[in-house]
Amino acid sequence: MGFDSIEPYLAWKDRGIIILCRTSNPGGSDLQFVESASGEPLYLHVASMVAEKWNTHGQCGLVVGATFPEELSKVRARVGDAMPLLVPGIGAQGGDIEETVTAGRNIAGTGMMINSSRAILYASSDENWKEEAARVARETRDQINQARAG
Numbered sequence: 219m220g221f222d223s224i225e226p227y228l229a230w231k232d233r234g235i236i237i238l239c240r241t242s243n244p245g246g247s248d249l250q251f252v253e254s255a256s257g258e259p260l261y262l263h264v265a266s267m268v269a270e271k272w273n274t275h276g277q278c279g280l281v282v283g284a285t286f287p288e289e290l291s292k293v294r295a296r297v298g299d300a301m302p303l304l305v306p307g308i309g310a311q312g313g314d315i316e317e318t319v320t321a322g323r324n325i326a327g328t329g330m331m332i333n334s335s336r337a338i339l340y341a342s343s344d345e346n347w348k349e350e351a352a353r354v355a356r357e358t359r360d361q362i363n364q365a366r367a368g
């Protein structure tokens with residue numbers, strides 16, 4: 219929605235905001251691949267604008283879907299190592315954890331909040347649902363850390 223919609227939140231210097239950049243759903247391409255005035259796709263224009271103009275106090279992060287590792291890699295290259303990326307799309311949406319980590323990590327091997335919801339919440343509909351949710355959550359965490367180490 220533009221800068222005026224995030225500016226009020228930036229007044230809290232100890233808080234952050236996360237802006238949609240390249241969403242994980244296929245239909246996101248309808249908008250985010252549209253060519254911007256600079257000739258590049260809108261999602262990269264958003265990444266540049268946030269990194270260069272809006273992030274003056276290091277309060278901004280971007281949503282970039284795990285289902286698009288190529289774009290994730292381009293966004294990381296564009297915004298540098300310091301900006302956190304919120305990355306939905308592994309688990310139920312089928313994004314590959316290793317590709318996601320390789321594409322989106324920063325130089326320190328960090329810089330991403332990789333989200334998985336349904337794959338954990340609905341790991342089981344039996345009586346053991348709590349244990350299964352915990353098992354899948356740990357398994358997901360371990361797969362992410364294994365990919366970071368690789």
Ligand SMILES: O=c1ccn([C@@H]2O[C@H](COP(=O)(O)O)[C@@H](O)[C@H]2O)c(=O)[nH]1
Nearest residue numbers: 241242243306309310311334335336337
């Ligand atoms: O690009 C986006 C932005 C937000 N979401 C949200 O993340 C979770 C993902 O849930 P899963 O069950 O792991 O698919 C969900 O709340 C989405 O609304 C996203 O998926 N993609």
